[in-house]
């Protein structure tokens with residue numbers, strides 16, 4: 411193991427480094443001394459881009475604001491100081507302060523009529539999260555120590571009730587949660603926290619076992635490194651038991667699912683144990699057939715792909731609203747005749763109206779709509795119904811007529827290779843391995859969203875957009891055909 415001796419160095423810290431330390435001292439140490447070991451998850455880039463876009467809008471809402479953006483830290487400190495002392499009337503963005511070697515940059519600092527100051531940290535979430543409080547406490551501590559008379563300190567997060575009423579008009583997108591009065595205890599811990607963080611950085615790599623803290627408040631980028639020497643657990647860990655069942659056994663010292671007896675478990679968990687131990691899938695075909703026999707004809711096997719941008723892109727939409735840009739539909743008539751229909755909009759325009767019209771024209775009145783985890787499809791249909799009154803009765807009727815294949819799978823099928831999950835991507839390989847998603851360019855919902863954002867970007871090359879559209883169509887069609895294959899296998903046909 412690399413040992414790094416750093417006793418004589420006094421480490422500069424920042425708000426994000428202190429947040430990392432609060433999550434795990436080892437994380438801060440690795441980020442500082444061994445950053446090459448970090449492995450960013452797939453969504454990191456998109457989250458970063460969203461954070462930047464939200465920050466830009468927060469600044470644009472204050473045209474009289476001024477940005478502190480000199481290249482060096484000392485110049486940023488000096489510029490902040492002069493803006494304050496010269497009485498700049500508007501907000502200061504990225505106002506920079508330092509105390510005891512801790513650097514903070516305040517997203518929006520505003521002068522109050524009282525002569526005091528108001529600070530706001532802009533977040534792309536729809537609510538205050540626990541770790542925001544620690545972030546803000548660090549900011550307040552440094553600003554106070556730097557001589558700022560702070561009378562208000564807020565998390566400026568997205569107001570989820572905001573509706574975009576005019577293109578590009580984001581007045582009202584944010585709401586402030588002033589937390590200053592609640593932060594005193596957290597602020598009081600900052601000096602000792604900073605001292606502990608420095609002591610950690612000056613020592614050797616800390617020993618810290620992995621645990622729940624590795625995933626919260628952020629998924630740690632050093633998980634692969636820290637997990638490299640962990641002893642291999644049992645092939646069938648008790649944590650395969652869903653709905654928290656496995657964790658409860660783990661807390662009682664049971665690690666291996668096969669150490670349990672069926673009599674210890676509820677019916678579903680007992681089925682999982684039996685199928686795992688014996689290698690024989692649980693299959694209640696008669697029960698599955700009975701449920702599905704109640705579904706009417708024709709049957710519309712439906713799957714949406716959606717995006718839920720933090721910043722509403724289209725008039726009439728809210729932050730984080732699920733916007734359907736694609737659907738695949740396998741329409742099955744009694745007797746087995748099947749046709750495929752699809753909708754895809756990748757040009758960046760509001761896809762909802764065209765999507766709603768395509769649903770109405772492709773799904774016959776009275777059809778039973780079948781989805782996997784149907785609450786999602788129902789909610790998308792209801793959002794569309796609310797948006798287009800002239801189509802609402804048809805779309806509402808579709809939502810009412812939507813049934814769910816997921817509980818049929820959950821109640822009537824289990825193969826041990828599902829490893830405790832009934833997601834369609836877990837079930838499908840146990841039933842129809844030839845429909846493997848692994849061969850597709852777009853393999854899951856996250857890939858589909860990334861593909862849509864890339865294709866909808868006006869700068870996207872037309873050939874690339876065409877390729878992305880084909881990949882999206884292949885993926886979504888696979889989703890609905892997979893449902894058909896799963897249903898047929900569940901029924902034993």
Ligand code: SF4
Pocket residue numbers: 433434435436437440618619620621623624625630631632633634636
């Ligand atoms: S993976 Fe866990 S133990 Fe390792 S540095 Fe990250 S949070 Fe700490």
